[in-house]
Amino acid sequence: MKHFLSFQDVPDLSQLITSGIVAKRNPFGDQEMGKNKTIGLLFFNSSLRTRISTQKAAQNLGLNVIVMNVGQDGWGLEMEEGVIMNGDKAEHVKEAAAVIGSYCDIIGIRSFASLSDREKDYQEIVFQQFKKYAGVPIINLESATRHPLQSLADCITIEEFKLKERPKVVLTWLPHFKPLPQAVANSFCEWMNHAEVELVVTHPKGYDLSPDFVGKGQVIYDQDKALEGADFVYGKNWSSYEHYGQVLSSDPSWMITNDKMSLTDNGKFMHCLPLRRNMKVADEVLDGPHSLVIEQAANREWAAQAALREILLGMK
Ligand SMILES: NCCC[C@H](NC(=O)CCC(=O)O)C(=O)O
Numbered sequence: 001m002k003h004f005l006s007f008q009d010v011p012d013l014s015q016l017i018t019s020g021i022v023a024k025r026n027p028f029g030d031q032e033m034g035k036n037k038t039i040g041l042l043f044f045n046s047s048l049r050t051r052i053s054t055q056k057a058a059q060n061l062g063l064n065v066i067v068m069n070v071g072q073d074g075w076g077l078e079m080e081e082g083v084i085m086n087g088d089k090a091e092h093v094k095e096a097a098a099v100i101g102s103y104c105d106i107i108g109i110r111s112f113a114s115l116s117d118r119e120k121d122y123q124e125i126v127f128q129q130f131k132k133y134a135g136v137p138i139i140n141l142e143s144a145t146r147h148p149l150q151s152l153a154d155c156i157t158i159e160e161f162k163l164k165e166r167p168k169v170v171l172t173w174l175p176h177f178k179p180l181p182q183a184v185a186n187s188f189c190e191w192m193n194h195a196e197v198e199l200v201v202t203h204p205k206g207y208d209l210s211p212d213f214v215g216k217g218q219v220i221y222d223q224d225k226a227l228e229g230a231d232f233v234y235g236k237n238w239s240s241y242e243h244y245g246q247v248l249s250s251d252p253s254w255m256i257t258n259d260k261m262s263l264t265d266n267g268k269f270m271h272c273l274p275l276r277r278n279m280k281v282a283d284e285v286l287d288g289p290h291s292l293v294i295e296q297a298a299n300r301e302w303a304a305q306a307a308l309r310e311i312l313l314g315m316k
Pocket residue numbers: 142178180181182183184237272273274275276
């Protein structure tokens with residue numbers, strides 16, 4: 001694998017899931033693989049799980065790790081070409097990416113959506129520019145439109161906990177007062193479209209995700225109906241794609257409670273975290289026997305290890 005930016009980069013999903021499960025059983029089996037190589041992890045936005053799990057996975061593979069909060073500590077980076085740099089950005093990505101690429105063999109980047117300009121966000125300019133100018137493999141640590149390491153961890157978690165050959169997986173919108181990106185939901189749909197599952201997506205009207213991501217997922221606007229018989233309930237808030245970046249509703253009746261979970265087929269609850277308790281999901285669900293959120297977050301380490309292993313194999 002040359003880069004890990006989206007599902008398109010994955011040569012074989014089931015092999016990648018298996019690689020994650022193998023890493024979980026034997027974390028240090030490939031410790032020689034990353035020896036004398038360095039990964040740089042660049043964060044333009046906050047992170048708990050991605051930062052620690054990717055660092056840990058890289059160390060399990062013997063890689064040296066450099067983490068930088070570029071959003072806080074670095075020079076403001078200009079991403080556009082040919083502009084007069086007389087604003088607040090002191091450095092151009094052309095130099096910054098090339099310089100970081102000279103220090104690091106792999107670069108991981110987190111850069112969220114602006115939620116103000118849909119066309120620009122969906123062009124993924126930060127990732128395209130680093131890919132163009134760094135000269136080394138680029139790993140997506142959550143971009144404007146996708147979060148593939150999360151989606152891979154979700155696939156591993158579903159594989160571990162599924163009780164049916166083809167489980168019903170329901171992605172449900174959850175209420176939140178802040179506008180959040182579509183990245184996690186988009187990416188989850190993208191990966192579920194290639195997994196052995198029945199995908200249903202439910203949200204209030206006006207929250208339709210880009211059809212490019214929903215794919216063959218069935219959209220049902222009635223949450224109760226969508227949840228019927230679900231094996232996995234995957235919660236996430238996102239802001240409107242159509243009315244880009246807007247919060248159109250924070251209807252509390254969309255919060256996941258035990259009553260909602262009782263509509264499922266003894267379903268498990270999943271969420272990428274962080275999440276706001278009793279806004280999006282009730283305590284009773286998170287603290288109850290059906291929540292998988294901790295197992296899911298723990299699997300981020302093995303997802304990152306599987307992806308990094310594939311990148312290292314591609315560098316040989
Ligand atoms: N990396 C996981 C999700 C990150 C981000 N959540 C957030 O920004 C939550 C912020 C808050 O609840 O204030 C998102 O939805 O894409």
